[in-house]
Amino acid sequence: MSGIDCGIKSATSKLNMAASYASSNPLQSITLGMEASLEAKASAKAIQAVDENLGQIIDLFA
Numbered sequence: 001m002s003g004i005d006c007g008i009k010s011a012t013s014k015l016n017m018a019a020s021y022a023s024s025n026p027l028q029s030i031t032l033g034m035e036a037s038l039e040a041k042a043s044a045k046a047i048q049a050v051d052e053n054l055g056q057i058i059d060l061f062a
Helices: 003-021 026-052 054-061
Strands: none
Touching: 003 026, 026 054
């Protein structure tokens, strides 16, 4: 599993946990939501970097 996949799965997991804590522990829910947001942004930046450099990456293996 790539780092991008791990980041997306971790963010999804934290969002699910945040939803389950929403009524019983709102502060924990907010913290998990913020962590998930940061992980999702990092994964999006990694995807964007790969997309922008895909031609060069393909050339390395050609």
